[in-house]
Amino acid sequence: MTTTHAIDVEGLTKRFGEVTAVDEITFAVEPGEVFGFMGHNGAGKTTTLRMLLGLTPLTSGSARVLGREVGRETIEIRRTAGYLPAHYTLPPDMTPRQFLHYVGAMFGLPRGVVAARAEALLQRFDLVRAADRALRGFSTGMTQKVGLAQALLNEPRVLLLDEPTSGLDPLGRHELLELLRELARDKGVTVVFSSHILSDVEALCRRVAVLHRARLVAFGDVEHLKAQHGVRTMDDLYLALVRKEAA
Numbered sequence: 001m002t003t004t005h006a007i008d009v010e011g012l013t014k015r016f017g018e019v020t021a022v023d024e025i026t027f028a029v030e031p032g033e034v035f036g037f038m039g040h041n042g043a044g045k046t047t048t049l050r051m052l053l054g055l056t057p058l059t060s061g062s063a064r065v066l067g068r069e070v071g072r073e074t075i076e077i078r079r080t081a082g083y084l085p086a087h088y089t090l091p092p093d094m095t096p097r098q099f100l101h102y103v104g105a106m107f108g109l110p111r112g113v114v115a116a117r118a119e120a121l122l123q124r125f126d127l128v129r130a131a132d133r134a135l136r137g138f139s140t141g142m143t144q145k146v147g148l149a150q151a152l153l154n155e156p157r158v159l160l161l162d163e164p165t166s167g168l169d170p171l172g173r174h175e176l177l178e179l180l181r182e183l184a185r186d187k188g189v190t191v192v193f194s195s196h197i198l199s200d201v202e203a204l205c206r207r208v209a210v211l212h213r214a215r216l217v218a219f220g221d222v223e224h225l226k227a228q229h230g231v232r233t234m235d236d237l238y239l240a241l242v243r244k245e246a247a
């Protein structure tokens with residue numbers, strides 16, 4: 001297995017008892033790309049992202065994140081990765097500013113560094129006015145923004161985002177997509193972005209992986225996949241892939 005890819009997944013499988021959540025999937029993500037990870041509900045996207053971070057042990061197969069072996073080098077991977085879970089419960093009594101300081105301390109970052117990064121992120125996500133309000137009662141979109149800020153606090157080289165645009169209003173969504181584009185282009189951050197929202201994937205990603213019922217049904221360049229399946233839009237590509245599997 002080569003280590004020049006930012007993420008390298010080979011034959012990755014996860015079973016929960018009788019349920020096969022991820023079934024021998026193989027794909028790679030290049031450094032500095034924004035990669036789309038698509039699939040229906042229950043396709044296995046969250047489980048895959050959680051395995052990459054060592055949050056769920058893998059059943060078989062292997063994976064590397066920036067050359068570090070998943071399952072064996074979890075601490076090193078977490079240090080260089082940012083993660084936004086799909087479902088996020090923030091500590092209700094903390095404020096966004098306190099929460100970011102708490103996350104920074106968990107990463108072992110010096111206080112001054114955390115303070116500077118936290119302020120920049122609060123500004124970036126338009127959270128300055130809410131920075132000292134308790135997180136209890138934050139709207140879905142605001143919670144999502146705090147989640148994104150914590151995912152960026154350690155200046156990750158790899159960013160794994162599980163449904164990051166869900167819950168954001170159109171402006172928030174536009175700004176997030178712009179931010180991800182910028183992080184990849186200007187800072188070389190590798191972004192894996194799971195979504196059901198095909199237009200977001202199409203706007204941002206040149207390459208995708210499509211999961212369907214735990215299996216990888218497509219992987220590669222979107223334009224190439226469209227040509228291969230004789231379709232012109234992302235919607236049609238997705239439907240063609242999923243219907244082919246169902247047939």
Ligand SMILES: Nc1ncnc2c1ncn2[C@@H]1O[C@H](COP(=O)(O)OP(=O)(O)OP(=O)(O)O)[C@@H](O)[C@H]1O
Nearest residue numbers: 016019021039040041042043044045046047048086
């Ligand atoms: N801890 C668990 N125990 C048992 N089954 C699980 C567990 N976690 C996930 N699964 C099952 O694994 C399959 C894949 O789930 P996963 O959450 O990875 O899908 P997903 O593509 O992220 O879906 P969604 O878009 O709905 O979040 C589902 O059938 C799910 O019910």
